[in-house]
Amino acid sequence: MMLKNLSNTLTVFFFVLVSIAAFGQNVDKDIHTDIQKHTEEIFDSLVEIRRDLHRYPEVGGTEQRTSQKITEYLKSLGLEVKTNIGGYGIVGILEGAKPGKKIAWRADIDAMPSKAPDVVDFESKHEGVRHICGHDVHTAIALGIANVLTAQQENLEGTVYFVFQPSEENIKGALAMMDDGLFDIIDPEELYAMHVTPFPAGTIAAKAEEMFSDYKRIDLTFKKTEKEVALFEFVKNKILSLENVASDSKFWNMQNMGDPEIGIAGPKSIYNNYTTVDKNNFSIKETENGTRISGYLSFSDKQQRDSAIPRLKMQIGQSRYANELLKAELVNVFPTLDNNKGLVDESLEQLSGIYGKNRVLRLHGVVADGRSDDxxxxxxxxxxxxxxxxxxxxxxxxxxxxxxxxxxxxxxxIKTGVNLFSSLIVERLKR
Ligand SMILES: [Zn+2]
Ligand SMILES: [Zn+2]
Structure with missing residues (x-):
């Protein structure tokens, strides 16, 4: 998970979610019962794997040891394994006994630079590097799913691809794997992934389309002028006017994010239809092409994102700077996550049918956070x-x-991830 700003705001609101996250009753359904039994059996070994990865974290582009461990594990299961895809990327291929659909599961594997001391007793032995984004957990879960589904090979209809992606934090790994022919090697019809969040352990959550109001930059380039200060103030105010959150809104009280009614998982979520502007992050720069003024924004949805530049152009067009504007563009600082609506609906329904509604949350709002995932x-x-x-x-x-x-x-x-997402893949293969 890439992160830009406001990260600590999450902590508070997820506290409140604990109240709505009691464990559900497992439905006694043959293959899903087997999955849970098998997960229980391998759980301790998965914890060991996670802790081993945690002790030896590797930042994006250097995941050699991590990659080797993953490869060894997948080979020990008898899977076909492709290595060194876009760096240290790996694909494990599990063919079910019968032909059918093709589903891919992606896990990111890289760690992050961090000088802060570890909080666990299996602390990092790589100085200045830590798994503080949970990708060690993601990797252990993906290996667990591979193990559990391999045991179900005789019952599987179709193919499961396990994609282990390096370099997520630096936003390079997904593109590198694709540039290196990932989708020539595999041709999945559906693709799934997950990220650890401050929600209570035992739960998963998703929504259609945006999950993050990821950071965007607006660049406005003007003809060079003597009156830069006035232009800068003018443009700054126009960008600020795009903000679409009432100043007296409960939006800014982060405790409301976990509110069961108006929080992001609440049916009356107030975390929709918003645009926020980073008030402390404007810049002006002389470039070859003119004077460029930039500001940073986050949008909860496509409509507001798409209307930002036309609105600014219109306002500037009606001002004394109308003939000075050369270029206006919205630049992706991060790529925008966009979940397929049909698959979200079906997945949440299938999973809550097996594991209970209180473990499978449908989000109604978008976290006001500025982050994303490649x-x-x-x-x-x-x-x-x-x-x-x-x-x-x-x-x-x-x-x-x-x-x-x-x-x-x-x-x-780790148990939750292996259970729910193994079950999900089995159900998706059936459709
Ligand atoms: Zn992450
Ligand atoms: Zn991260």
């Missing part, structure tokens, strides 16, 4: 869903606040 680069190629998965345990003081120095997870979430 999984977004895969999404235009294959219909896909990116899930949030809870990693916190508030009673134990474990808060899975990604990128925070105190990031930790309740390792029971």
């Amino acid at each position: 999984f977004a680069f895969f999404q235009p190629k294959v219909p896909s869903v990116y899930f949030f998965m809870g990693g916190s345990n508030y009673e134990k003081g474990i808060i899975a606040q990604t990128h925070s120095p105190n990031f930790a997870v309740d390792e029971s979430c």
Whole structure:
């Protein structure tokens, strides 16, 4: 998960979600019962794998050891394994006994630079590098799913691809894997992934389309002028006017994000239809082509994102700077995550049918956070869903606040991930 701003705001609101996340009743359904039994059997070994990866974290582009461990594990399961795709990217291929659909599961594997001391007793042995975005957990879960589904090979109709992606944090890995022919090697009809979040362990969550109001930059280039100060103030105010959150809105009270009614998982979510402007992040720069003024914004949805530039152009067109504007563009700082609506609806329905509605949350709002995930680069190629998965345990003081120095997870979430997402893949293959 890439992160730009406002990261700590999440912590508070996810506290409130704990109240709506009791464990559901498992439905006793043959293959899903087998999945849960098998997950239970391998759980301790998956925790060991996670802790090993945690001890030896590797930042994007250097995931040699991590990649080797993944390859060894997949080969030990008997899977066909392709390595060194877009750097240290790996694909494991599991052919079911019968022909059918092709489904891919993606896990990111890289760690992050961090000098803060580790909070667990299996601390990082690589100085200045830590798994504080949970990709060690993601990797262990993906290996667990591969193990569980391999045991179900005789019952599987179709093919499952396990994609282990390097370099997520630097936004390079997804593109690198595709540039290196990922979708020539595999041709999935659906693609899934998840990320650990501060939700309570035991839960997963998703929504259609945007999951993050990722950071965008607006660049407005004007003819060179003597009156830069006035132009800068004018443009800054026009960008600020795009903000679409009432100043007295409860939006800014982050505790409301976890509110069961108006929070992001609430049916009356107020975290929709908003645009926020980073008030402390404007710049002016002389370029070869003119004077460029930039500002940073986050949008909850496509409509507001798409209307930002036309609105600015119209306002500037009606001003004394009408003939000075040379270029106006919205630049992706991060790619925009965009979940397939049909797949979100079906996935949440299938999973809540098996694991209970209180473990499978439908989000109604978008986190006002500025971050994203380079999984977004895969999404235009294959219909896909990116899930949030809870990693916190508030009673134990474990808060899975990604990128925070105190990031930790309740390792029971590994079980949740393997169970729910193995079941999901089995159900998706059937359709
Ligand atoms: Zn991440
Ligand atoms: Zn991250």
